[in-house]
Every structure is written in C-alpha cells, then in structure tokens.
Amino acid sequence: MKKALVYLVVVLLVVVGGWYWYSGQKGGAALTLHPDLYPLYSGAMWGDVQPKTTIDGPGFEVASKPFTDITNIAEKSMPFEKYYEDKLAAAGWVRDDMRAASGPGANITYYTKGDEFIVVFFHSDFKVKNPDAPSECPCDVQLSLISGTQ
Numbered sequence: 182m183k184k185a186l187v188y189l190v191v192v193l194l195v196v197v198g199g200w201y202w203y204s205g206q207k208g209g210a211a212l213t214l215h216p217d218l219y220p221l222y223s224g225a226m227w228g229d230v231q232p233k234t235t236i237d238g239p240g241f242e243v244a245s246k247p248f249t250d251i252t253n254i255a256e257k258s259m260p261f262e263k264y265y266e267d268k269l270a271a272a273g274w275v276r277d278d279m280r281a282a283s284g285p286g287a288n289i290t291y292y293t294k295g296d297e298f299i300v301v302f303f304h305s306d307f308k309v310k311n312p313d314a315p316s317e318c319p320c321d322v323q324l325s326l327i328s329g330t331q
Contacts, residue, residue, distance in 0.1 A: 214241050215299055215328035217272040222264045224257075225324050233327055237298055240329020247306070247321040254286055257322045258303045262290065265301045265326075274299060286320060300327040 212230045221227050225245035233242035248257050266276075269292050277298075280291035286305030291298065303324045307316035 212241055214243060214326060215297060217269060217274065217294075218265075218299065218326055218328060221326070222261050222324065224260055224264075233329065235300075235327060235329060238329050238331045240298070240327050242325060242327045244326075245324040247323045249321050250308075250319040251305075251322050252318045254303075254305055254318065254320065254322055257324070258288065261303065261324050262288065262301060265299075266290070269299060269301075285316060286322075296331045298327075298329055298331060300325075302327075 212232065214230055221243070225248075228244050228246065230241050230243045233240045251257055272294075274292040274294045277291045277293050280289070282289040286307060287303065289300060289302040291300055293299075303322060305318075305320040305322050307318065307320045309317040309319070311317075
C-alpha cells in the first residue's frame, strides 16, 4: 500500500512537471509586443496582442478597433504614425524605406534594430467603391503594430 502511494506521488509529480514544461513551450512568454512600442498610442482602442507569423520571422500583432465612417484618413493616421516615428527614433530604431509601402488609404512603415523589426501601419476600408473611379470616403480606418525577430 505504501509502495503504491509512492508510485502514485511520483507519477503525479511527473505529470504536473510535464504539464508545466509543456505549457511553457506553448505560451511561456507572454503575448507581448516589443517594449519600445509601449505605451501604445492613446488615440485608439486596442485589441489583444496575437501571435503573428511574417515573412521576416515570428512576432506579435495588435490592431486597433476600427474608426468607422471617417471622412479624413489623415486625421486618424498621421498622429499615429508621428507618435511611433518619434518614439522609435528616440529608442534607436531605423526606418527601412526599402520595405515601406503606401497607397490610397494605407501605409506601412518598417523599422529595424539589430535582428528585430517593428511594422507600423494603417489601412482603410472604403465604403464607396466604383470600378471606374477612385475609392472614396467615408471609410473605416484600422491601425496596427507588429513586432518580431528576423
């Protein structure tokens, strides 16, 4: 009886230890963006940080709740981009203009520091879409941040 109890305790310890190790492998690191992105831009309501696989490597992403029925995209996007441009430059991040992209209602700015990267971007969902004319506002604008390691 005493021997069975010892075996039971050992098995229980192995199971608990294995579970602790396994949970550490899946999510031992908190889902978080690079610390230089915090505090997040206060002009938006942010969702939860999610794992993100990019062509540059693993990372994390957070997106804002969309601003709806916006008639001036720059009103929402420019303060957001300026906030991170100033914040990241002060922390030693360098813009990589070879990876930047911009178009009607969207912009991607890419920053690097060592083997780490940060992507600051926004995109718009235009509500007026004509096949023969440019898209028009009103639109919904969403801000996003990604950070990771190459």
